[in-house]
Every structure is written in structure tokens, then in C-alpha cells.
Amino acid sequence: MPRTEQMMKQGLTLVDAINEALYQEMERDSRVVCLGEDVGLNGGVFRVTEGLQKVFGPERVIDTPLSESGIMGTAIGLAMAGMRPVPEIQFEGFMGPAFDQLVNHAARYRNRSRGSVTVPMTVRVPWGGGIHAPELHSDSPEAIYAHTPGLKVVIPSTPYDAKGLLLSAIRDPDPVVFFEPKRVYRSHREQIPEDEYTIPLGKAKVVAEGTDLTVVTWGACVHTCNEAMDHFPEDASVELIDLRTIAPLDIEAIVQSVEKTGRCVIVHEAPKTAGFGAEVATVIQERCFLHLRAPVQRVTGFDVMMPYYKLEQQYLPDAKRVEEAVLQCLAY
Amino acid sequence: MPRTEQMMKQGLTLVDAINEALYQEMERDSRVVCLGEDVGLNGGVFRVTEGLQKVFGPERVIDTPLSESGIMGTAIGLAMAGMRPVPEIQFEGFMGPAFDQLVNHAARYRNRSRGSVTVPMTVRVPWGGGIHAPELHSDSPEAIYAHTPGLKVVIPSTPYDAKGLLLSAIRDPDPVVFFEPKRVYRSHREQIPEDEYTIPLGKAKVVAEGTDLTVVTWGACVHTCNEAMDHFPEDASVELIDLRTIAPLDIEAIVQSVEKTGRCVIVHEAPKTAGFGAEVATVIQERCFLHLRAPVQRVTGFDVMMPYYKLEQQYLPDAKRVEEAVLQCLAY
């Protein structure tokens, strides 16, 4: 939607940036439709689609029945028939009922039909913890979808990236899961170009350069790590990498950094075991074995159900846990 | 079911062993019920439940509607109400529709209710490729469930283990996913005790001892690796570990071996990226960093959809690929 005065003065939030990307892409491409629970008249439970229905009408910004498999499955059909659907799943916890359609259909159609049937859709999903939400509103299932051949998995951490990555995702000819870190939705503002721009999928970003240790992370944890950066000793030079896309993974960016630093700490919210951190750590030891001066460390959620919110801060990796791991890894 | 003459003479197949375990446990414990598509009168599409309905009746060996979420969700209810259900999902590809019930309910009830509501059930699932089956009958989604706190994931590779692990799984007070490697269903026979016995969940097995390199694997790949063992050079002493349970993971068994050998190759059928091999490799570099003499290697399925069967042998790791990786790792 057109920018408000506040946005012009103080910059855009992640919500604003995503909204702007949707607005601009719907204007540009009549094949783009948004669908999901409460995305229309109500503008989405996080107001990400605010105002879009008014501009584009209820046939392009569609309030669907309460039916995640229905949303995902009909979006697949829409995509196959030449539309560019952008389904929203209201919270990552509710991807469960849509899992089969996403994993067993959307991800497979191109390959199984040898290119004759394709599913260009972008599944938007509010993702992750830390906002005091009820049960199943705070999970981080990204590893599951990164393990699914045929899906791309994008996780922006800033308004600038969110806009550029979402435009790339919608224009991508294949299905993309676009996880939006709820904790960042309104926590940061940023001045970003009003004109459309894209950021290529599959490219990590070096947030801060350093020579002694690499921190690899994505999503809201980028900000946790940034916070931790302030607490490291003066003489510790830490490089911070925001993956932005976890599938496909920007292996070269990681390798380049760790070959330089020889040490790495990976930070994510999801449970540790078989989380995406394991893939990153494994790639590092495969590719940088001779450069490694310490075991790659993981600072992650625990191997337990995401707790109700009274305990969520104890579950989520915080700056202190990151700091501790970084110091120990440096001291190894 | 009581043993046939062939079983007495030639030993039991994996199918026989699982059938025997079910039969014995249903006799012992009236709370145990089997339910699923075609498990009753037809004895299951792989004949794993053959004969059970005749003995225990259609109220304990239940043909359900074609409805995986229904099977999983009602099994959860049965378990909560004091039964010990053993639902079968006909093929791992059809766990999709049951994903939400398994991951968002079964895995969470104990923790979210602080122990007051529990789900003692064992989900049996034919699993993996290599049998020339149609689409979605040959996948290996174990990493997804190993990444789900609250689930145990068991994958036997031999008739002996299958019987002992299944009895432990059914008696376990928590939900267990029991993956049955289809490729092994009838490929091997083994003499196993007729009396009931259990094998603890979470304990790996050293299939062959060695000092130069550790191969870690599970499921049908145990046999692939065994085959590869025959082709290693005389002077290469390779240790082969069958994890048997991937969640919880027997970290100590792996660490003990790799501290000795300093080298490791992990073999699994699932796609590489974010597969369970990544977790194993990461644990190794975390725990055995100073002992490692080469990067841990992964020999896995490719990061593509499991192909239709004409290409499945090209997708699946075979003895040659294992051999190549072992030799290169040894030569590092």
C-alpha cells in the first residue's frame, strides 16, 4: 500500500515492507492473488495484507475457509493453471494440515512431470517465537522444508531483504516457502527503496565482517546475534552471516568465511537435533576441515516442544547463550 | 502367528518377525489393537498383519477407512483412553496427511499437559525404496520425525532387532514411529528366539568391529554397507554401526567408535540436505573433533524427489558409492 507519513519519516517495518512488495507485485502482475484465512477484509492477523483487498478486490485478496490443506491444494491448482498464488498459512504451527500438499505435491510436480506441470507459488508463513503467543504459534519448522527437494526456503530478517526477497520469490518459477519472523514484524524500521527491487534467492549476506569466528544464523536470531556482538571482547573479530535463504544454501559464502576464521557458531530457534544447523555444520566440516580450529558450535532451541510463553525466553537462544558459545569456541 | 515349518527351518523374515511380535504382544496385553488400511482381512499390503484378525477379531485388528489423519488421530484418542494402539500407515509417503496429528498432537501431549495426558502408541510404517514400487511408495522421511521433540524413531534392519525393538516400542509409554525397511521385508531370513524379548530403544549395534574407519547407517542401508564391506582392501579395518534407533540417538556408541577410528562415513537413503546424516556428522565433529582425521562423509540419496523406479537404483546409495567414499576418506 502507498507509504504513510510515519513510514516516510521513520522507515518501514518488516510488515510494511512485505505489504509494499505484495502491493507492487499485484499491481504489476495480474496473475498474482493472495489467499488465506482472514487475509482479506481483516488484512491478516498480523496486518500484513492490510488494505490490499480494498485495492484489488475480494477476487484477488481472498478470505478462504479455515482449511490449510484447502488453501495449499487450491493454490497449487491456481499455479498450475497459470496464476501466481501467494497463499498465507496463518502461523507456522498450522502448516501441519497443509504438509502433504506442500511436500508431496507442490515440491514434486515439476520433476515428476519432467517440466510439463509447474507450481510457481509463494507460501507466506509467520514463523518463530518470542511474541508471547499461544501454543503452536511460535515454532520453527524450517529444517523440514529445507529437507524437501523441490522447495526453496527463504527467511528474511530485515525490511529491506523482505521486500527484495519476496519479489524474487513471487517471480520464481518454483514453489517457495517464505517464512516471516514474527518477532521482527514490528521491532525494526528501515528506510528502503520505494521502487521495486529484487534480491536473488540463495544468496547469504555478510552482516558484519570479522576474522576470528563466523556466526551463521537466519531470521530473528540475526538480531539476537547482533545484540550479542556488542558484548564480545574488543579484540574478538566476529563475522556475522545472515543466510536469508536456507534452501538452496549459499555454501560458498559460508565456506569463504570459515576458511578465513576457522571457527563457527550457528544460531537458530528450532530444536537442535536434526535442525538446519546440523546441515550447516556438516557442510563446514566437509568443506573447511583443514581450516577448522574448533568444533562448529550450535546455539539453538532445546530438543523439547516449544514451551508456552512463560518459558519461551528460556527456550529461545538469547544473546547471552550466543556470547557464551562464541567465547568458548574462541578459547578452544 | 505361530511359526510355519519354513520359518523353523530357514528362519524368519523381517515380516515374520514383526508379525510374531504383534501376535505375542496382542496375546499378552489386551490393550493392544492394530488399525490401518487393509490390515485386517487382507493382512496388510505387505502381509505384516497376516492372520492376526482371524485370531484377535475385527475389533482388535481393524480395517479403517482410507484416512491417515483419521487413523493417527483416533489412535491418539485410543492411547489417551488407555489402549495401546499400533496404527499402520500403509507407506511412508502417506504419512503426509497424518503429519499434523503426529507432530502437533501425539508428540506434544505429555509435555503440554505436564504428564497428565500421554500417548503410548507405535506407528508402524513401511519405509524406504528399492522395491520397484510406484510413486510415493519409496521415501525416507525419518529426519523430519527425528527433528520432532517427543517422538522416538526406530528403524530395525534385521528380523532379530525388529522383534525386540517392536516389543519395546509397543511397551514404551510414549509415541514411537517404527519404520520398517521394505527392501528388507523378505530379503533376509534369520533364526530368532521364539520367546518374547526386548531390545532397548536408543541403543546402536556394532555390526562389525574395526579400527580405521566407522560406517554409520540404519535400515536397509545396513545391508548395502555390509555388501560394501566385502570390497574394501584387506588392510582396511572398518567398523559398521547400525543405529537401530535414530531418536534418541546413541551418541556414545558413535563417539566411542569414531574416537577410535578417526574417520566416518554415514550412509542413508534420504536426500542429503538436512537429512539425519547431518545430525550424526555434526555430533561427531562436536564430540570427536580432536580425533578426526578426515571430514565425515555422507553417502546418501540426492537432493531430488525419489525418482520413479527406473531410476531408483541410480538414486539410492549402493555398495559402490559406499566403497568409493570409504576409500577416499581413508586416503585423506
Add this chain to the structure above:
Amino acid sequence: MPIRTAYEGKVEFLQILDENGVLDESLAKGTLSDDDVVELYTYMVKCRAVDETAFKLQRAKRMGTYPQNKGQEAAAIGSGFAARRGVDWLVPCYRENAALWMHGQPMHYVFMYWMGDERGSQIPEGVCTLPLCVPIGTQMLHATGMAWAFKMRKEPRVCITYFGDGATSEGDFHEAMNFASAFQVPCVFFCQNNQWAISVPREQQMNSATVAQKALAYDMPTTQVDGNDLFAVYKATRDAVERARSGGGPAFIEAVTYRLADHTTADDARRYRDAQEVDAWMGKDPLIRLRKYLTAKGLWDDAKQAAADEVAKQTASEVVRSAEGITPPVATDMFDYTFESITPELETQRATMRTHSLGQRPQQAGLAAH
């Protein structure tokens, strides 16, 4: 017979106490006694007060998101009263607190739940209710499974499961209905059709004249009742429960009611629904209606109302005290309840409260001195 009728089904609507508090005596016969009604009305007043208190707590930032039950009390109470406490099981969603409390769930547990504390889902021994359920439309399968277990064991128990109009769009609803019907289990499906699923009105949720007709797909007995009419809800549920108990299989009830409040405290319903619509339903409030009836019958007066209000207020205060008075939860709980026996990895995570692993074997890393 080249064209013949292969199936016919219909749905009836039942109302006993109308919007003006006038009772259809013949239909009411054999349902609720005067004592019952007085007791249930008094209870309704209490539940409303507790509900309003939760709302205020959230606004004072002393509670997280909370979904008000306001306006749906007759549906919860009439149906809950039809089930036997400690025998029958209630499998809820989150908008039938009054039914759970009636069956022994401590009131402050619901508060603890929405305050982000798992102990609010810790069902006390002997209480036959499941925890609240956030993923919409999924819990009916659990109810079906439980009821199936009762049937297998020949126990004369019944499940009632609660869900909204929106929930009937989920695939799991369909699978639960089909299983329940195919296996003829003693489960009553109780739909609180409150006209909205967050911002989506029922007419947009489905292109069906009624929710109740969805049960025809499964040849399941089905009724639509005025959900703000305690008598109709009670009668329909009791009939369904007792039929199920005696082997008559499952049943479906659509209670036509209205969500008088926002969807949750995180929602602002003015964004998507008309004030007039809400006003019209305010007039159909089950409390107003029941009070009119009781007053006209000489069973109620202002003094009694004042007394009931006072008790309600005190109860609400106690609930707040209990919920806020508990010790903070301990982080170790999240490890201790993941499995019955803790795994080695969880033990390490619990002991260290971290996941990076140099510290797990400091001597290996040459960090022993630390």
C-alpha cells in the same frame, strides 16, 4: 425405475425457550427442573463474570491472548450438564470453559493456560476433560478415538467434543465424523456455530444452509438447536448422549449462537462486522433470556441477582488470585515431561541449559581450567 430417490435427509431446528424468555412447555417436559434452571443460571452468571475478568486481565497485560466465551454460555452449560461428571469425557476447543469447569477442571487452570503456563493443561486426576486445543478442528479425532476405546471396553461412557463453525472446514472434521459413524462410537459432535471464524462469516466459510446438514454425509443423527436456549441445548445433547451411551452411535448438534466479543483479545471485530449485527444478538444473550424466564416464573428477583453477582465477583477474584499466585514455572519442566524417562541428550541440555557442546566435555577442548 430409471430415476429413483436413493437418499433423503433432513435437519430440524429446535427451540424451547424463545428470545423473549417464553418456554414451550410441552417440549420442555422432562428436561430441566426449576432447581436445575436456577442453579444453572446462577452458574452462568458466574462464568460470565470470570470471562469478563480474563478480558480485563489481558488488557492489564496480566494475561496473554484470551478468547472470550461471552454469549455462548447456554451452549456450553446446557451440553455440559447433559454429560456425567467423572464418567463422560469432554474434548474441548477453547470456547466452552463453562462446560469444563462444570466437570471439575479448576477455573484458574484456564487462566494459567492463557497466561502461558503448561500447568494450566495439567488435568487433575479424576477430571474427565482434555486440555484446550488450539489447532482448529483436530481434537474431534481424539474424542472419536476415546469414545472408540469406551466401546471396545464396553464402558458406558460418552465423549462430547466441541468445535466452532470454522472448524468444520478442516479435513480432520470430516475424518472424525466418518470414523465415528463407520465404527458407531459413542461420541457427540457439538458445534458452536457462533457465526464467525475470526473475520470470516459462516456464509462465506461454507455454501451450506446449515452446519448440521454436514452430518447427513455420514448418515449421522443431526439437529440444529437455538444455542442460546439452555433448554433446547440440554434436551438435544441429553438425547444424543444417552442414545450414544446405549449403543446408538454418534450424533451431531449444531448450536446456533453468537460470539458477542472479539475473536480473541488480539482481534478487533469492528474491522469486519457491523455493530447492528452485534446489537441484534445482544438481545438474544442467553443470560437475559433465562433471567426473563426465571423472573416471570417467580423463581428470580433483583436480590437474588445481586447475590449471584456478588458470588460471581468473588469467584472471579479467587480465580485471579489462584492463577497469579502460583510459583513461576521451572525451565527444567520442559525437559522432564518430554518423555516419561529423560534421554541422555535431554539430561545434558537440562543440566547445562545450552546446546553448544564444547562444555559437555571441557577436558577434550582443553577448557578444564575454566
Add this chain to the structure above:
Amino acid sequence: MPIRTAYEGKVEFLQILDENGVLDESLAKGTLSDDDVVELYTYMVKCRAVDETAFKLQRAKRMGTYPQNKGQEAAAIGSGFAARRGVDWLVPCYRENAALWMHGQPMHYVFMYWMGDERGSQIPEGVCTLPLCVPIGTQMLHATGMAWAFKMRKEPRVCITYFGDGATSEGDFHEAMNFASAFQVPCVFFCQNNQWAISVPREQQMNSATVAQKALAYDMPTTQVDGNDLFAVYKATRDAVERARSGGGPAFIEAVTYRLADHTTADDARRYRDAQEVDAWMGKDPLIRLRKYLTAKGLWDDAKQAAADEVAKQTASEVVRSAEGITPPVATDMFDYTFESITPELETQRATMRTHSLGQRPQQAGLAAH
């Protein structure tokens, strides 16, 4: 009005050509011309022969698991004939080959599919059919989505989606029906009720008198037809398709038919169903019935049958030749079609045909000499 009827629905059964080949002339009016019937019967003979050939190929280990279509030809052909080739889309399961072929899918593609070759799912340009679908009950959502796109773009196209009786137990069936009805999309849901889902008979799959009544849940027009009656299937489908095309929304058709063969070649139906039942249905075989009708009407004779059989046989041979004659698939295809543009990691896997990674940078590992 304390009790009133809130909804009434019914399902009608339609038969035009009875089991003895006798036609109800008045119902048949405006349906199939004599030429149509002769053509479609000839085609039916061909499809049956190709189906039997696939069975034999499997038995000779020249094909993997194959699900025979035998006995369900009238359902596939009657419905397929009601849709416009190249305009309307067919979204199949796997038991309506005859409909797909009619719409331009090369016959041997189905063989290639069951021979484990993705090129059998490679839909040729201009053919409006989706690939076969193995996960039961899931494809109806795709049909609904496609039909929705047609509606959005105001294209006069319709989708027909096929599925079995068992498929109607899946949650996705329910969600597809509800979406289709809520958004009034031009989609026809065509259920081939062949009485069995592998070993589970329809009466055990559901406790419902008909499958067709499931559409009443969504206020969707619904009909039950004799699925072995080409006329009834055609008429019901044509009416549904044309209503959908003109904006009348979705419809449901239950074709009552029978799976004359095993579920697939991996199945042995004698384990779970009576020979008598199969025999009884043998008599209702759509081919027999149609031949009786044509013969009685003087449109068919033994010579024509022999000619048709000969053409069928030749077609079957050609199909086998085409399917077996293609070059073996290349392994690189699995990488090249994962995404439109290959990723760096896939490029490496494709080039090396392995996943272990020392070899990716041999110089790093001191293996450059290798």
C-alpha cells in the same frame, strides 16, 4: 415454530440403459447419437484390450504394479466424452485411462508411468490432463484450484476430477468440496464408486447409504448414476459440465460401478471378496450391455466386433512397442527438473553422481594427484 425443518436434501439415482441393454428412450433423448454410441463402444473395446495388455505385461515382469481399469470403462468414457478436448481439464486418479486418452494423452504414456518412468507423466503441449495421482484423495484440490483460475479469468472451461469411493474418506476430499462450493468454481467431482478400496468394501468405508449424499453437506448438486451405463454417465456429466461452464458452480456425480479386476497387480482380491459378487457384476459389464443394445438396434454384429477386436489388438501392440521402445531415462533428468534452474549443489551432485564431498575439492584434501 419451536421445531421446524432447517434443511432438506435428496439424492436421485439415474439409469438410462439397463443391465439387459434396454434403453429408456425418453431419458436418452438428446444424449448420444447412434454414431456416438458405435464410436464409443468401439473405443471401449480398445481400452479394454489395452488394459488387459498392461496386466499381461506386468505378469511378464515387463511393467511394475498396474491398477486395472477393467469394468469401469463406461464411467471413464461417458464422462470424458462430456468434456471438451483441449478446453476442459481432466484431473485424474489412476482408474480412468480411457478418459485421458480420449483427451489426447498418448496411450503409451500410461504404460511408461507404470513402468517407472517420469516421462509418462510429461503432459504434451495442448493436452489438458494432469498426470496420474497416487496419493489418494489429494488431487481434487488441484482441480478446484484450476477451475477457480478459469473462473477468475472468465474462461469458459471446466475441470472434471476423478477419484474412488475410498478417496471420499480423506480430509482433502472434504476441503476440496467445500472450497469448490464456497467459491462456486466450475469443477465436476466424479466419483467412481467401484465398491472397494483395496480390501475395504464401501459399506465399511462409510456408514452412508450413498456416496452422492456427501455433496449435500456443501449444498452441491449431486446425482447417483449407474456407472456402467454409458448414457446415464454421459447425461449426468454433460449436464454438470455445462451448468458449471455457464456459471452454475460445481457438481458431484457418483458413478456406481465395479472393479472387475484386482486392486492392482500386487493385490489378490480373492483374499477378501466373494466370487459370487464378482460374477454378479461380470453380468453388468458395460461392454456386454452396450453390445447387447447396439446389436438389438441393428447397429452392431459379429463382423464389426471382430474388426473392433482386431483394431484393439493392434493398438495394444503399438502401445507396448511405443512404451518399451523409448530410450532408457537418463539419471541427469532427476537433477535437471528439480527446479527450473539447477542449483550449485545439484550441479555438483549431477556432475559427480555422489554426495560425499572430499572429491568436490580434492586439492583441499591433498588428493589432487588422484
